[in-house]
Amino acid sequence: xxxxxxxxxxxxxxxxxxxxxxxxxxxxxxxxxxxxxxxxxxxxxxxxxxxxxxxxxxxxxxxxxxxxxxxxxxxxxxxxxxxxxxxxxxxxxxxxxxxxxxxxxxxxxxxxxxxxxxxxxxxxxxxxxxxxxxxxxxxxxxxxxxxxxxxxxxxxxxxxxxxxxxxxxxxxxxxxxxxxxxxxxxxxxxxxxxxxxxxxxxxxxxxxxxxxxxxxxxxxxxxxxxxxxxxxxxxxxxxxxxxxxxxxxxxxxxxxxxxxxxxxxxxxxxxxxxxxxxxxxxxxxxxxxxxxxxxxxxxxxxxxxxxxxxxxxxxxxxxxxxxxxxxxxxxxxxxxxxxxxxxxxx
Amino acid sequence: xxxxxxxxxxxxxxxxxxxxxxxxxxxxxxxxxxxxxxxxxxxxxxxxxxxxxxxxxxxxxxxxxxxxxxxxxxxxxxxxxxxxxxxxxxxxxxxxxxxxxxxxxxxxxxxxxxxxxxxxxxxxxxxxxxxxxxxxxxxxxxxxxxxxxxxxxxxxxxxxxxxxxxxxxxxxxxxxxxxxxxxxxxxxxxxxxxxxxxxxxxxxxxxxxxxxxxxxxxxxxxxxxxxxxxxxxxxxxxxxxxxxxxxxxxxxxxxxxxxxxxxxxxxxxxxxxxxxxxxxxxxxxxxxxxxxxxxxxxxxxxxxxxxxxxxxxxxxxxxxxxxxxxxxxxxxxxxxxxxxxxxxxxxxxxxxxxxxxxxxxxxxxxxxxxxxxxxxxxxxxxxxxxxxxxxxxxxxxxxxxxxxxxxxxxxxxxxxxxxxxxxxxxxxxxxxxxxxxxxxxxxxxxxxxxxxxxxxxxxxxxxxxxxxxxxxxxxxxxxxxxxxxx
Numbered sequence: 001x002x003x004x005x006x007x008x009x010x011x012x013x014x015x016x017x018x019x020x021x022x023x024x025x026x027x028x029x030x031x032x033x034x035x036x037x038x039x040x041x042x043x044x045x046x047x048x049x050x051x052x053x054x055x056x057x058x059x060x061x062x063x064x065x066x067x068x069x070x071x072x073x074x075x076x077x078x079x080x081x082x083x084x085x086x087x088x089x090x091x092x093x094x095x096x097x098x099x100x101x102x103x104x105x106x107x108x109x110x111x112x113x114x115x116x117x118x119x120x121x122x123x124x125x126x127x128x129x130x131x132x133x134x135x136x137x138x139x140x141x142x143x144x145x146x147x148x149x150x151x152x153x154x155x156x157x158x159x160x161x162x163x164x165x166x167x168x169x170x171x172x173x174x175x176x177x178x179x180x181x182x183x184x185x186x187x188x189x190x191x192x193x194x195x196x197x198x199x200x201x202x203x204x205x206x207x208x209x210x211x212x213x214x215x216x217x218x219x220x221x222x223x224x225x226x227x228x229x230x231x232x233x234x235x236x237x238x239x240x241x242x243x244x245x246x247x248x249x250x251x252x253x254x255x256x257x258x259x260x261x262x263x264x265x266x267x268x269x270x271x272x273x274x275x276x277x278x279x280x281x282x283x284x285x286x287x288x289x290x291x292x293x294x295x296x297x298x299x300x301x302x303x304x305x306x307x308x309x310x311x312x313x314x315x316x317x318x319x320x321x322x323x324x325x326x327x328x329x330x331x332x333x334x335x336x337x338x339x340x341x342x343x344x345x346x
Numbered sequence: 347x348x349x350x351x352x353x354x355x356x357x358x359x360x361x362x363x364x365x366x367x368x369x370x371x372x373x374x375x376x377x378x379x380x381x382x383x384x385x386x387x388x389x390x391x392x393x394x395x396x397x398x399x400x401x402x403x404x405x406x407x408x409x410x411x412x413x414x415x416x417x418x419x420x421x422x423x424x425x426x427x428x429x430x431x432x433x434x435x436x437x438x439x440x441x442x443x444x445x446x447x448x449x450x451x452x453x454x455x456x457x458x459x460x461x462x463x464x465x466x467x468x469x470x471x472x473x474x475x476x477x478x479x480x481x482x483x484x485x486x487x488x489x490x491x492x493x494x495x496x497x498x499x500x501x502x503x504x505x506x507x508x509x510x511x512x513x514x515x516x517x518x519x520x521x522x523x524x525x526x527x528x529x530x531x532x533x534x535x536x537x538x539x540x541x542x543x544x545x546x547x548x549x550x551x552x553x554x555x556x557x558x559x560x561x562x563x564x565x566x567x568x569x570x571x572x573x574x575x576x577x578x579x580x581x582x583x584x585x586x587x588x589x590x591x592x593x594x595x596x597x598x599x600x601x602x603x604x605x606x607x608x609x610x611x612x613x614x615x616x617x618x619x620x621x622x623x624x625x626x627x628x629x630x631x632x633x634x635x636x637x638x639x640x641x642x643x644x645x646x647x648x649x650x651x652x653x654x655x656x657x658x659x660x661x662x663x664x665x666x667x668x669x670x671x672x673x674x675x676x677x678x679x680x681x682x683x684x685x686x687x688x689x690x691x692x693x694x695x696x697x698x699x700x701x702x703x704x705x706x707x708x709x710x711x712x713x714x715x716x717x718x719x720x721x722x723x724x725x726x727x728x729x730x731x732x733x734x735x736x737x738x739x740x741x742x743x744x745x746x747x748x749x750x751x752x753x754x755x756x757x758x759x760x761x762x763x764x765x766x767x768x769x770x771x772x773x774x775x776x777x778x779x780x781x782x783x784x785x786x787x788x789x790x791x792x793x794x795x796x797x798x799x800x801x802x803x804x805x806x807x808x809x810x811x812x813x814x815x816x817x818x819x820x821x822x823x824x825x826x827x828x829x830x831x832x
Contacts, residue, residue: 135790141503146794147546275538314540320544
C-alpha cells in the first residue's frame with residue numbers, strides 16, 4: 001500500500017488519519033538511501049514523488065524554493081542554466097532534494113562547502129499528527145525562531161515529512177578540477193598537509209587506498225595541478241556489501257586511514273573533515289570499525305547495507321537522548337513516523 | 347515589562363543559598379548592581395532579582411540545580427551587548443553571568459578549532475590565534491566587547507558572514523548545562539554524529555534552552571590576498587542596485603556593506619577615515635582569496651559599480667587603510683551618539699533584489715514620523731540595520747519611534763523578508779513573530795524549546811510571543827519499541 005500526495009495538505013490528511021488509526025508511515029523520496037537505519041516494518045509508504053514543483057527561483061537572490069520530491073539532478077540542471085549550484089549535496093542518481101536533506105547526505109566537497117545542513121534556509125514539515133509547520137525563512141540570513149530546519153536535516157523522516165524547502169545556493173565556480181597522486185600513506189599525508197597549507201580552500205582532499213585525490217574549484221588560473229599531483233578522474237565511490245561512515249576528529253583521519261589500509265578495507269577518508277566511508281562485508285567488520293572509531297572518540301554508522309548488517313546501525317546513543325525523545329514526542333505524538341528507524345541501543 | 351518596582355525577587359534566603367555555592371563576593375543583590383544587569387545593549391529594561399557569577403561548569407551546574415529546586419527563573423548573560431533584549435531579566439529573574447568564564451582552553455591547529463569558555467570575547471580569540479594565520483570568522487560589529495557564548499546564543503553574524511557563514515556554521519560543539527543541572531555535550535569534532543542535530547538547534551536559541559559553558563569553534567585560515575574597496579554613489583538607488591547586481595553576477599564577496607549619508611557623516615566625524623561626506627551612499631566591498639581571484643572579482647565589482655554611476659572607487663592600499671575603513675564601518679553604532687542620545691536599531695532581512703525599494707520606504711517612514719533614520723548594513727545578504735535616532739526623555743518622540751519601527755518591520759515582511767538576521771528576537775521582536783509564523787508554527791517552536799526546558803524557567807518570555815505554550819508534551823512517548831532512541 002502506498003500514498004503519493006501532491007500537496008502538503010494531502011500529506012497532512014494522510015498523517016492525521018495515520019495518527020488517528022495508529023498506522024505506521026515511512027516516507028520515501030528517490031529510495032536511494034532507504035537502506036539506512038535499522039530495518040523496520042515500514043507500514044504505509046508515503047512517496048514524495050508527487051511533490052516536485054519549483055516554487056520560486058530568482059537567480060539574483062541565490063536561493064530556490066521547491067517541493068521536496070524534486071529529483072536533485074533536475075534541480076542541478078535548472079541551477080546550472082543560471083550559473084548556480086547546490087554544492088553541499090551528495091546527489092545520487094534518483095535522489096530527491098528532500099531525501100538528501102532527511103538523510104543529511106553531504107557531498108565530498110565539505111572541506112570548502114560545508115555540510116548540507118548549512119544550506120537549508122526554510123523548511124515546511126508535516127508532523128506525524130498532520131500539522132503543517134513552517135520554520136526558518138526564505139532570505140539568505142535569518143535567526144527568527146528556533147532552528148527547526150537544522151533539526152529536520154538528518155531526522156530520517158522521524159519528525160515529519162519534509163514537503164517544501166528553501167535552499168541557499170552558490171555561483172558555480174569558473175573552474176573545477178580533480179588531481180591525484182599515489183604513494184605510501186606517509187607520502188600522501190605529506191602532500192595532503194602541504195596542499196591544505198598552500199591552496200586556498202580546496203573543496204576536497206581525499207585519501208583512498210594507495211591514492212590521494214584533490215578537488216579544486218576557483219578561478220581558472222588557480223585550478224592547476226598542485227606539485228606532485230596530476231590531473232585525474234574523481235575517485236570512484238566506495239562500494240561494498242555494506243557502507244559505514246566512520247566519523248572522527250579531523251586530526252585522527254591519518255591514523256584511521258593507516259588502520260584501514262592495514263586491514264585492507266576499501267575506503268575514502270576526507271582529510272580536514274573527519275568522515276571516512278568504509279566498505280564492510282560482515283557484522284564483525286562493523287565491530288572492528290566501531291572499536292577503531294571509539295578509540296578516536298568517534299562513531300561508526302551503517303549508512304547502507306542489507307538487513308543483517310543493520311541490526312545495530314548507530315552504536316552508542318548520543319548525549320541529549322532525553323531531549324531528542326521529547327522532540328520526537330512533540331512532532332510525532334503517536335509515534336507513527338518511521339518507527340524503529342532511529343534505533344540501535346544494544 | 348515590569349517597569350515599575352513589581353519585583354518577585356528570589357529573596358534573601360535564596361541569595362544565601364547561592365552564596366553557599368559561589369562565596370559571598372560572587373552573588374550580587376544590591377539594587378545598583380541589579381540595575382546594571384537589568385539591561386543589555388537594546389532599549390529594553392527589565393527587573394533583575396539577583397546576579398550570580400560562576401567560574402566553572404560545576405558551579406553553573408550547581409546554580410542551575412538550586413534554581414530548579416527553588417523554581418526560580420534564570421537568564422544567562424555574556425557581555426550584555428545583545429540588541430534585542432534576550433539577556434534582559436524579566437520579573438526578578440536570576441541573571442547567570444558567564445563573564446568570568448573567559449579562558450581560551452585549547453587551540454587545535456590541525457582541525458583548526460578552539461575550545462573556549464563562553465565569556466571569551468570574540469575579537470580576543472582572533473587576536474590569540476593571529477600568529478597562526480587563523481581567525482574566528484563571525485565578526486559582529488561589537489566584536490571587541492561581545493562574548494562567544496553570547497554569539498552562540500544569538501547565532502551572531504557580522505560583515506564577513508556573507509561568504510563565511512554565521513555562527514551556527516562555526517560551532518562544532520557546545521557544552522550545555524540543562525535546567526536541572528545536567529551537563530551535556532552537544533555536537534563534537536567528529537562529523538555527522540547519530541541522532542538529531544541538537545547542537546544546530548541550540549545555536550541561536552537565545553539562552554532559552556540551557557547555559558553554554560564551553561564551546562568548540564572552527565577557526566578559519568586567513569586568506570592569502572584581500573582587496574577592500576570603497577565605492578561612493580550620489581544616489582542610494584545606485585548603491586543598492588550595485589549590490590544586487592554584484593550578487594547576481596556570480597560573485598559572493600567576503601563582505602558587502604553599505605552606509606547612507608547620515609551614517610557616513612556620523613562615522614566620518616568619529617573615525618576620520620576619509621569617507622566622502624557628500625556621498626548619498628557608500629558601499630564597502632571586500633573580496634578575498636587568491637591573487638587571481640581577487641583581481642577578477644575586484645574587476646567585476648568595479649565594472650558593475652561604473653555601470654551604476656559610481657563617483658569614485660577607492661582601494662585600500664595597505665593593511666592600515668583597510669583597518670581604518672573597517673573601523674569606520676564597525677564604529678557606526680558608537681558614532682550614533684553624535685546624532686542623538688538613543689537609537690533604536692532594527693535587523694530585518696529582505697530579498698537582495700528588493701533593497702532599493704525597502705530603503706526608499708524606510709526613508710519615507712522617517713519623513714512621515716519626523717524622525718532621523720540612518721542606515722548601515724550588511725547589504726550583501728540583504729540584512730538591513732536602520733537606526734532610528736531619538737531621545738528617550740521625549741515621550742512623544744519615543745512613541746513615534748516605536749510606530750516607525752513597526753512600520754519598517756511590516757514593510758520588510760511584506761516584501762518577503764524576515765524579522766531578524768543576526769540580533770535575535772529577544773523581547774523586542776517576539777510579539778512580531780506572528781507576522782511570519784502561524785499559531786501552528788509557533789506551537790512547534792514552543793515544543794522544541796520545552797524539550798530542553800520543560801518548566802519554561804530558562805529565559806522565559808523571550809523569542810516567542812508571551813503566552814506561547816506547547817500543548818503536546820507531557821506524557822510518555824507512545825509505543826516506543828524496546829531499545830529505541832526515539
